[in-house]
Amino acid sequence: MTVVSVLIVDDQAPFLRAMSAVIEETFGFEAVGKASSGEEAIVKAGALLPDLVLMDVNLPGIDGLEATRRLRAHRSPPVVLLLSTYDEDAGARFIAECGAAAYVTKSAFGPDRLREAWAAATD
Incomplete structure (x- = not known):
């Protein structure tokens, strides 16, 4: 089985630890x-x-949406999963703005949601 390598991006230490x-x-x-x-x-x-x-x-600096746009412009871009405390309804707008694969609220993020988002993005 191939291991999915993950880069975690958050400016708050508690969320970095949680992710x-x-x-x-x-x-x-x-x-x-x-x-x-x-x-x-x-x-x-x-x-x-x-x-x-x-x-x-x-x-801080460029926000996650702009960072995602820049990552998605690479020749072999990573899959980007957006996370925030905004409600689920905001996710569609965020995805449309930057090309992320999915959006999950931080409160709903867990192993099941991670696997589901990865599977949906790579199918």
């Missing part, structure tokens, strides 16, 4: 790096070449 814990609990996924800004996410994604980026919407 890391979800990845650790989810068979077949491995965290390969963390970033705390949109700019850092772009640099780390270029160096680490993750399969999946968990991207917070609200970040």
Whole structure:
């Protein structure tokens, strides 16, 4: 089985820890790096070449939507899953704005949602 490499992007340490814990609990996924800004996410994604980026919407500097647009412009872009505290209804707008594969609220994010989003993005 191929392991899905994941870059976690959030500017708040509690959410970085929570997302890391979800990845650790989810068979077949491995965290390969963390970033705390949109700019850092772009640099780390270029160096680490993750399969999946968990991207917070609200970040210092360039926000998660702009960082996602820039990542999606790469020749072999990673799948980007947006996360935020905004309700589910905001997700469709966010996805339309930046080309992310999916949106999940931080409160609903867990192993099942991670697997579902990955499967839907890669089918």
